[in-house]
Amino acid sequence: MVITAAIAGASGYAGAEIARLLLAHPEVEIGALTASGNAGVRMGDLAPHLQPLADRILQPTDAQTLAGHDVVFLALPHGHSAAIAQQLPDDVTIIDCGADFRLDDEQDWTDYYDTPFAGTWPYGLPELVKAGGGKHRDDLVGARHVSVPGCYPTAVSLALAPGLAAGVIEPQDIVVVAASGTSGAGRSAKPHLIGAEVMGAMSPYGVGGGHRHTPEIRRNLSVAAGAYASVSFTPTLAPMPRGILATTTARVVPGTDAATVRAAWESAYADEPCVHLLPEGQWPHTGSVLGSNLVHIQVTLDERSGRVIAIAAEDNLTKGTAGAAVQSMNLALGLPETTGLPMTGVAP
Numbered sequence: 118m119v120i121t122a123a124i125a126g127a128s129g130y131a132g133a134e135i136a137r138l139l140l141a142h143p144e145v146e147i148g149a150l151t152a153s154g155n156a157g158v159r160m161g162d163l164a165p166h167l168q169p170l171a172d173r174i175l176q177p178t179d180a181q182t183l184a185g186h187d188v189v190f191l192a193l194p195h196g197h198s199a200a201i202a203q204q205l206p207d208d209v210t211i212i213d214c215g216a217d218f219r220l221d222d223e224q225d226w227t228d229y230y231d232t233p234f235a236g237t238w239p240y241g242l243p244e245l246v247k248a249g250g251g252k253h254r255d256d257l258v259g260a261r262h263v264s265v266p267g268c269y270p271t272a273v274s275l276a277l278a279p280g281l282a283a284g285v286i287e288p289q290d291i292v293v294v295a296a297s298g299t300s301g302a303g304r305s306a307k308p309h310l311i312g313a314e315v316m317g318a319m320s321p322y323g324v325g326g327g328h329r330h331t332p333e334i335r336r337n338l339s340v341a342a343g344a345y346a347s348v349s350f351t352p353t354l355a356p357m358p359r360g361i362l363a364t365t366t367a368r369v370v371p372g373t374d375a376a377t378v379r380a381a382w383e384s385a386y387a388d389e390p391c392v393h394l395l396p397e398g399q400w401p402h403t404g405s406v407l408g409s410n411l412v413h414i415q416v417t418l419d420e421r422s423g424r425v426i427a428i429a430a431e432d433n434l435t436k437g438t439a440g441a442a443v444q445s446m447n448l449a450l451g452l453p454e455t456t457g458l459p460m461t462g463v464a465p
């Protein structure tokens with residue numbers, strides 16, 4: 118059976134990355150590719166690396182163009198997904214890369230976003246553990262609608278959740294500093310992303326709890342801990358096109374030794390094809406996961422400070438967005454989870 122998939126926002130970074138992955142997917146045929154201001158433009162003029170799609174013309178983003186496909190990927194700016202989703206037929210599988218359906222607490226949504234709260238869809242991070250057993254994968258099998266995580270929450274949540282679920286780290290006083298490549302901000306030019314401002318320099322932003330991924334991270338870690346998790350999150354911008362390196366630290370539960378800490382992460386990820394706990398002593402590196410649907414993680418106990426340090430690396434456009442979207446589609450449709458996904462990186 119051939120699955121037809123449309124991509125709304127195919128002119129953007131996330132949409133084009135979904136197209137790259139679907140070109141290698143053995144069960145999917147790419148249907149409509151849509152844009153906003155770029156409607157009418159040749160795909161090849163915007164994404165020359167996607168040669169098989171070069172002569173496709175981007176169509177307007179409306180329900181009429183998107184209907185008639187088995188799957189619709191939405192890679193639109195925040196706040197635009199709900200209006201489109203409610204116009205699509207009930208039997209269409211919708212995978213939303215925006216934030217619109219990620220949060221379940223309406224107050225969190227209104228504190229960080231300026232559009233009305235639209236609701237909550239199953240969260241497209243299959244490997245994320247929950248307190249008391251189970252993973253988010255359980256909610257994705259057969260789902261009609263999926264909400265793909267933000268790129269930082271993927272790395273941060275996967276780095277910390279095993280220790281919270283196993284009760285080896287405290288849910289209070291978690292500190293996260295993460296660096297992202299500039300593609301995380303999307304394709305449209307932004308003053309802080311102009312070449313001369315970003316080349317050869319790093320800078321923090323959204324400092325002081327203001328970044329909109331803070332409530333998403335806090336929710337994920339609270340679900341893993343089974344208790345309210347308090348998180349200080351500071352994102353930074355790094356002079357590279359792709360990649361996230363998230364450095365997270367949390368207080369170790371008194372009396373827990375290094376072997377017990379490591380065992381928590383080993384048991385959470387032993388059978389996960391897309392999350393690799395690296396051998397002891399080896400640290401994650403964004404270069405090793407570029408273009409892949411992998412997250413590399415390492416964890417250690419700093420006995421002098423009484424803190425566990427867990428570090429994760431991912432490609433923000435692949436496992437951080439488009440790869441998670443395709444992985445979620447596979448689960449939703451009952452396909453093997455990693456079908457069509459790149460499981461090796463591009464290095465150096």
Ligand SMILES: NC(=O)C1=CN([C@@H]2O[C@H](COP(=O)(O)OP(=O)(O)OC[C@H]3O[C@@H](n4cnc5c(N)ncnc54)[C@H](OP(=O)(O)O)[C@@H]3O)[C@@H](O)[C@H]2O)C=CC1
Pocket residue numbers: 125126127128129130131132151152153154155156178191192193194195197214215216266267268300301302303304305433434437438
């Ligand atoms: N970049 C990343 O690492 C990640 C992105 N995401 C999410 O994916 C979504 C897309 O992000 P990204 O690709 O980076 O952003 P881009 O800015 O690169 O692309 C945005 C896309 O949305 C289209 N668009 C813009 N305005 C409208 C509108 N008013 N109505 C309909 N379509 C519109 C654009 O079309 P046109 O080109 O014609 O303007 C383009 O196709 C966002 O919700 C983002 O948060 C999620 C995780 C990570």
Ligand SMILES: CC(=O)N[C@@H](CCC(=O)OP(=O)(O)O)C(=O)O
Pocket residue numbers: 214215216266267268269297298299300301302303352354
């Ligand atoms: C470098 C950079 O600017 N990154 C983006 C995050 C991109 C992403 O994953 O987030 P959403 O899907 O929630 O937009 C930012 O900090 O806003």
